[in-house]
Amino acid sequence: MKQNLIALLCGIIFGVGLSLAQMINPNKVLNFLDITGNWDPSLIFVMLGALIVAFISFKWILKRPAPLLAEGFHISKNSSVDKSLLLGAAIFGIGWGMSGYCPGPAVTGLGLLSLESVILVVAIYLGFFVYNRFLGQK
Amino acid sequence: MENFTPFSATAGGALIGISVTLLLLFNGRIGGVSGIMNGVFFAPKNDRNWRLIFLAGLILGAFIFQLLVPDFNVPRQNYPLLLLGLGGFLIGAGTRMSGGCTSGHGICGIANLSIRSLIATLTFMAAGMITVYIIRHSLELVA
Numbered sequence: 605m606k607q608n609l610i611a612l613l614c615g616i617i618f619g620v621g622l623s624l625a626q627m628i629n630p631n632k633v634l635n636f637l638d639i640t641g642n643w644d645p646s647l648i649f650v651m652l653g654a655l656i657v658a659f660i661s662f663k664w665i666l667k668r669p670a671p672l673l674a675e676g677f678h679i680s681k682n683s684s685v686d687k688s689l690l691l692g693a694a695i696f697g698i699g700w701g702m703s704g705y706c707p708g709p710a711v712t713g714l715g716l717l718s719l720e721s722v723i724l725v726v727a728i729y730l731g732f733f734v735y736n737r738f739l740g741q742k
Numbered sequence: 743m744e745n746f747t748p749f750s751a752t753a754g755g756a757l758i759g760i761s762v763t764l765l766l767l768f769n770g771r772i773g774g775v776s777g778i779m780n781g782v783f784f785a786p787k788n789d790r791n792w793r794l795i796f797l798a799g800l801i802l803g804a805f806i807f808q809l810l811v812p813d814f815n816v817p818r819q820n821y822p823l824l825l826l827g828l829g830g831f832l833i834g835a836g837t838r839m840s841g842g843c844t845s846g847h848g849i850c851g852i853a854n855l856s857i858r859s860l861i862a863t864l865t866f867m868a869a870g871m872i873t874v875y876i877i878r879h880s881l882e883l884v885a
Contacts, residue, residue: 610768611792615799616806618761618773618845623807625754626747628815634884635745637867637874643743646751651848653755654762658853661763666854671770678771680841683858692839693847693862697869699832702825702877704818706844707837708775710830711797715804718817724830731834732780740838 607673619712625650628713630704630720637701699731762850765796774846775800776837822883836866 626632627650635644670676700706705713705724713721762773769792771778778793785793808815837843840862842851847866851859877883 607769608792608795610764611771611796612799612802614761614765614773615796615801616803617757617764617799618775618796619800619803619805620807621754621757621761621803622800623754623804623811623815624757625751626815627754628804630818630821632745634874634878637870638878639871640875641878642745644745644747645743646745646747649748649751650755650758651844653752654759654849655755655853657756657759658762658849661759662766662850662853665763665767671766671768673768674770676770677766679854680772682841683856685858685861689840689858689862690865692836692841693865694836694869695832696836696840696843697866698873699829699834699836700844700866701829701870701873702832703829704821705829705833706775707779707833708800708843708845710833711775711779712800712804713817715801715806716808716815716817720818720821720826723823723826724833727827727830728776728779728834728837729783731831731836732784732838733834734831735835735838736780736784739835 610673618708619715621654622709622712623715625653628709628716628718630709630713633706633709634701634704758845758849759853762845762853766850772846772850774842774850776833776843777841777846780838825877825883840866 622628636647710721710724765771765773778796782790782793847859847862
């Protein structure tokens with residue numbers, strides 16, 4: 605129950621952050637990726653803002669034996685740089701560049717009642733399903 | 743660069759940083775949205791509720807922000823359906839194959855000093871930039 609409240613709070617803060625940063629405006633994201641056009645570097649500043657906070661806090665949090673409300677940390681131990689990492693990231697990047705959305709803004713855009721977000725979320729789940737069902741098991 | 747908004751971008755980013763901080767500190771979870779989304783349907787049954795609640799929070803956050811600051815973010819209209827649908831499909835398959843997206847690899851992974859996440863982030867950014875160059879400047883599918 606408490607964990608669900610934290611999840612709700614974290615989702616709201618994340619959604620407000622994406623809104624304030626205008627990362628739910630897909631054309632702003634495309635303008636970041638459009639380095640030969642009218643370039644908008646804002647997305648880098650979003651990442652820097654998040655990274656400065658998370659870099660300091662993660663280091664401190666992960667010194668703890670456990671999180672405050674759970675038995676352990678769920679963190680990927682996978683450190684391999686392999687074909688599926690590179691190919692998967694490239695495929696994701698192509699979809700990102702085609703649409704101007706990544707998963708966070710796609711879901712968050714539902715709060716704007718954006719029809720595009722509905723299409724994106726359905727298509728992303730279709731991609732999950734096809735990968736999990738036919739390609740995955742890693 | 744007339745659309746460059748460094749202050750609201752950094753402040754919004756810091757909020758995202760606070761969100762992933764609290765999620766890790768209290769629940770021990772990584773705030774990677776593609777992984778959270780995927781688990782709503784594909785994680786063990788007892789590990790699904792918080793994920794759906796987090797996603798509902800994202801939507802609620804944008805909804806509240808929109809009430810407070812109307813017209814700050816306006817939904818895009820008339821973007822080619824094929825680019826949205828195929829793009830979304832590739833986002834879904836690609837993030838599963840590589841194990842993360844902009845938040846999971848780009849923020850949480852890099853903050854945790856993961857080389858794997860740094861390389862994923864550089865890769866999807868490069869792929870995104872090449873793709874935008876093609877659709878905007880070579881094929882001229884969108885303005």
